Amino acid sequence: MPDVPTVAQTPATSTPFKPVKRPRLEEEPEDDPVELDTIPFIDCEDADPLWNLNTSDILEASIDDDDDDIDEENTGSLSDSKLFAVEKGQLVLLFNRCHQCGLLGASAVITSTEGCQVRIEQSCLGCESKWIWKGQSLVGGYPAGNLALSTAILSAGALPGKTLRVLKFWGMQAISPATFFTHQRRFLHQAVRNVWNEEQERVLGAMQTTAILSGDARCDSMGHCAKYGSYSLHDTIHNKIICTELVQSNEVKSSNAMELHGLKKALSVIEEAKPDAQIVLTTDGHKSVAKWLREEKADKVKHHLDIWHVSKGLWKKLSGLAKKFPLVAKWMKGIRRHLYWCAQSSNGDPELMVAKWKSVANHIANIHVHEDKRFPECCHGKIYREWFDPGR
Numbered sequence: 001m002p003d004v005p006t007v008a009q010t011p012a013t014s015t016p017f018k019p020v021k022r023p024r025l026e027e028e029p030e031d032d033p034v035e036l037d038t039i040p041f042i043d044c045e046d047a048d049p050l051w052n053l054n055t056s057d058i059l060e061a062s063i064d065d066d067d068d069d070i071d072e073e074n075t076g077s078l079s080d081s082k083l084f085a086v087e088k089g090q091l092v093l094l095f096n097r098c099h100q101c102g103l104l105g106a107s108a109v110i111t112s113t114e115g116c117q118v119r120i121e122q123s124c125l126g127c128e129s130k131w132i133w134k135g136q137s138l139v140g141g142y143p144a145g146n147l148a149l150s151t152a153i154l155s156a157g158a159l160p161g162k163t164l165r166v167l168k169f170w171g172m173q174a175i176s177p178a179t180f181f182t183h184q185r186r187f188l189h190q191a192v193r194n195v196w197n198e199e200q201e202r203v204l205g206a207m208q209t210t211a212i213l214s215g216d217a218r219c220d221s222m223g224h225c226a227k228y229g230s231y232s233l234h235d236t237i238h239n240k241i242i243c244t245e246l247v248q249s250n251e252v253k254s255s256n257a258m259e260l261h262g263l264k265k266a267l268s269v270i271e272e273a274k275p276d277a278q279i280v281l282t283t284d285g286h287k288s289v290a291k292w293l294r295e296e297k298a299d300k301v302k303h304h305l306d307i308w309h310v311s312k313g314l315w316k317k318l319s320g321l322a323k324k325f326p327l328v329a330k331w332m333k334g335i336r337r338h339l340y341w342c343a344q345s346s347n348g349d350p351e352l353m354v355a356k357w358k359s360v361a362n363h364i365a366n367i368h369v370h371e372d373k374r375f376p377e378c379c380h381g382k383i384y385r386e387w388f389d390p391g392r
């Protein structure tokens with residue numbers, strides 16, 4: 001019997017093999033396997049920053065002319081209060097008892113609204129006092145609830161126009177789209193940048209001397225005519241995107257070259273933060289990326305191909321073949337599972353992986369012993385399938 005794998009079966013066995021994670025296909029022999037267990041796990045629950053609007057930052061920002069009635073003392077936090085929908089009539093009812101002397105029959109008028117902020121003025125004939133009440137605390141002069149609404153729209157990835165229209169149809173007082181964009185421009189984008197930078201610094205700081213990363217580009221349209229693209233590197237150990245670099249197609253010769261350019265930009269960020277880091281990088285099969293990594297970065301980056309992309313390419317070829325030879329269609333799933341199994345069960349040994357992979361040509365013809373000594377025999381027991389006839 002050959003070196004029997006313990007985690008998976010060949011596709012021909014009765015138990016279907018389902019790949020749990022994407023194993024990596026070796027591009028080059030792995031002579032120094034990385035000890036995943038030695039890399040400390042960062043508890044994402046604790047580590048994720050809760051975004052709290054920094055009051056002092058906002059106070060420094062310039063303030064709209066229409067925010068003249070700023071009550072600097074009445075500053076609050078966005079995160080510690082709940083909001084309720086209250087009818088106008090029900091709200092005003094609360095103000096018929098004087099805030100000062102407690103006499104019933106005080107008059108209350110809604111004097112102004114600003115977004116979902118409401119201002120009520122209570123007057124008492126008994127003690128002749130006036131009291132101004134506001135529905136929301138202020139953060140840096142801005143009603144906290146208004147800012148929270150803009151924040152919620154942005155962080156939920158919702159369309160501001162549509163979301164605010166929903167509130168309008170509901171009868172809820174809300175900010176205008178223009179106010180949303182003002183909030184976004186003045187505070188929210190900077191807040192997102194701050195959180196991103198802090199988090200990136202933290203994750204890069206926690207990175208060990210060997211980083212296990214995967215990278216891929218995404219573009220604004222399919223094909224080779226994208227104007228913008230982004231390249232992201234994912235830290236597989238901590239399950240975090242550690243770097244996203246934007247690329248515009250005119251930065252490179254053609255939009256097709258954006259993939260490599262994006263990777264170069266993203267890797268330079270890692271190298272700047274961790275000059276001594278060794279990187280294990282998984283990417284799709286972009287030829288220019290593989291060539292550059294092989295020729296320029298061989299000493300620093302160990303390159304792997306993502307099996308999902310390999311299997312996708314294989315599936316496409318088999319689909320074409322199945323149109324001519326219907327029996328291929330019956331074997332397609334099995335062959336794909338075999339590909340995953342080869343990568344997963346070979347413990348990073350590329351030669352063993354290739355030997356296992358080549359055995360599939362014999363296997364589908366009902367031949368289960370193979371010439372290659374590294375994988376001389378299939379691992380399955382007796383099976384019955386519709387076999388290919390190698391003589392035909």
Ligand SMILES: [Zn+2]
Binds near residue numbers: 099100102124126
């Ligand atoms: Zn009174």
Ligand SMILES: [Zn+2]
Binds near residue numbers: 367368379
């Ligand atoms: Zn076999």
